[in-house]
Amino acid sequence: MYGDSADSTIHQLEEEIEFLSHQLKEKQELLISLKQKKQNNALECRNNDLSTADISRYSRQIILPSVGLDGQKKLKRSSVLIVGVGGLGCPAALYLVSAGVGHIGLVDYDDVEINNLHRQILHTENDVGLPKTESAFNKLLLLNRNVKISKHNCQLTSENSISIIRQYDVVLDATDNVATRYLLNDSCIFARKPLVSGSALQTEGQLTVYNHLSSPCYRCLYPQPPPANAVNNCSSSGVLGPICGVIGALQALEAIKIILNLEETLSSRMLLFDGYDTTFRCIKLRKRKLDCDVCGINPKIKSLIDYEQFCGSVANDKNASVNLLDKTERITVEELNQLRASQQPHLLIDVRTNPEYEMCHLSNSLNIHINSLEKNTNCVLETVEKLKQFGDDPKIICICRRGRDSQIAVNMLKSKLSTKSIFDVEGGLHAWAAQIDNNFPIY
Ligand SMILES: Nc1ncnc2c1ncn2[C@@H]1O[C@H](COP(=O)(O)OP(=O)(O)OP(=O)(O)O)[C@@H](O)[C@H]1O
Numbered sequence: 518m519y520g521d522s523a524d525s526t527i528h529q530l531e532e533e534i535e536f537l538s539h540q541l542k543e544k545q546e547l548l549i550s551l552k553q554k555k556q557n558n559a560l561e562c563r564n565n566d567l568s569t570a571d572i573s574r575y576s577r578q579i580i581l582p583s584v585g586l587d588g589q590k591k592l593k594r595s596s597v598l599i600v601g602v603g604g605l606g607c608p609a610a611l612y613l614v615s616a617g618v619g620h621i622g623l624v625d626y627d628d629v630e631i632n633n634l635h636r637q638i639l640h641t642e643n644d645v646g647l648p649k650t651e652s653a654f655n656k657l658l659l660l661n662r663n664v665k666i667s668k669h670n671c672q673l674t675s676e677n678s679i680s681i682i683r684q685y686d687v688v689l690d691a692t693d694n695v696a697t698r699y700l701l702n703d704s705c706i707f708a709r710k711p712l713v714s715g716s717a718l719q720t721e722g723q724l725t726v727y728n729h730l731s732s733p734c735y736r737c738l739y740p741q742p743p744p745a746n747a748v749n750n751c752s753s754s755g756v757l758g759p760i761c762g763v764i765g766a767l768q769a770l771e772a773i774k775i776i777l778n779l780e781e782t783l784s785s786r787m788l789l790f791d792g793y794d795t796t797f798r799c800i801k802l803r804k805r806k807l808d809c810d811v812c813g814i815n816p817k818i819k820s821l822i823d824y825e826q827f828c829g830s831v832a833n834d835k836n837a838s839v840n841l842l843d844k845t846e847r848i849t850v851e852e853l854n855q856l857r858a859s860q861q862p863h864l865l866i867d868v869r870t871n872p873e874y875e876m877c878h879l880s881n882s883l884n885i886h887i888n889s890l891e892k893n894t895n896c897v898l899e900t901v902e903k904l905k906q907f908g909d910d911p912k913i914i915c916i917c918r919r920g921r922d923s924q925i926a927v928n929m930l931k932s933k934l935s936t937k938s939i940f941d942v943e944g945g946l947h948a949w950a951a952q953i954d955n956n957f958p959i960y
């Protein structure tokens with residue numbers, strides 16, 4: 518008996534000590550960052566007055582009553598971290614740098630690709646292959662060399678986010694995945710920073726400000742992540758460039774208003790932009806949840822977690838390779854090439870969307886989008902039956918852009934059809950373009 522209660526006291530004490538050491542570590546980090554900030558402020562204070570050149574340059578915004586000379590000084594003293602230098606981050610950075618925000622941080626792990634250029638307006642054809650932070654840094658410096666620009670050419674993760682975020686006053690979420698949204702939400706709560714969160718997809722966009730005044734946090738609104746297969750992004754669903762321009766510019770506006778201490782920010786409100794019929798709507802958000810897991814009174818989450826695991830999806834779409842199938846259920850692009858050259862009957866199903874299929878596809882493939890595959894299993898079955906007159910057991914091969922949805926398609930078909938000759942193509946059409954046909958478009 519005594520042993521049991523001693524064990525539980527020991528366990529409780531160990532837990533408390535772990536919690537307190539964690540708090541101690543956080544407080545030590547906060548202390549260091551405050552000391553650094555104080556030192557920087559002392560340096561900046563001496564350098565804080567606006568120069569004649571500053572006054573000329575920013576005169577059109579200084580004469581606004583809501584900015585004024587004091588407001589412009591505040592902007593000069595402030596810092597904004599832009600996470601994601603893509604469709605939203607590029608326009609946001611342009612406006613913040615041109616407005617004279619003293620220090621801008623850019624975080625991105627990715628390199629510029631040609632398919633980014635229709636919306637990521639800081640990057641040009643010459644930058645393809647360059648890190649996005651590098652490409653953006655070069656352009657922003659041309660625009661305003663009085664602004665300090667810091668490059669963080671890395672993925673924001675649970676390991677580095679607090680230490681990066683602490684160096685800035687306001688954070689912009691200009692990323693494109695759910696795992697990073699939760700990571701940024703929790704990091705900004707722990708580091709006590711306002712978070713201007715934007716998103717743009719197809720012809721629509723959204724914008725709000727979390728963790729500012731009494732706004733709810735992202736988790737208050739979405740305590741649980743959506744199912745991984747219900748999440749879309751620009752690369753799977755597309756986006757019109759100006760939609761990103763509108764939302765990115767508004768993110769910059771919200772950041773400026775937060776710095777200037779203006780009251781009417783989007784804190785506790787969400788702006789919905791429909792670019793299809795060109796309408797803006799603003800909805801009032803629910804209040805902060807007192808039992809929220811991270812910003813509530815008794816939070817369950819007291820330090821950053823593994824967000825990819827929590828969301829069941831990756832935060833880095835360049836490492837999107839997933840293995841849902843056994844090696845024996847997959848074929849390589851070389852094997853597909855040989856199969857196509859042989860006389861062996863087979864059915865090649867392209868499970869991408871129709872606009873993607875129209876953009877580029879392999880000849881003699883059948884386009885059935887992954888979402889409608891289940892209700893089209895009869896059509897697949899009938900085609901296979903017809904092929905049987907040309908040889909036994911025709912193979913069914915599923916292909917997609919990069920080899921993820923094709924694996925899901927194989928699992929789906931296997932659960933519906935009796936044949937086991939169903940395979941997917943490893944690496945999908947990207948691998949085909951890289952290894953078999955260099956003229957096949959990569960997008
Ligand atoms: N955790 C993260 N850390 C750093 N950068 C991130 C993180 N998550 C997303 N990003 C960056 O955010 C940016 C979002 O840009 P955007 O939505 O325009 O899409 P993209 O990834 O560039 O393009 P596409 O989705 O079409 O391939 C990307 O540059 C991406 O690399």
Ligand SMILES: [Zn+2]
Nearest residue numbers: 734737809812
């Ligand atoms: Zn919350």
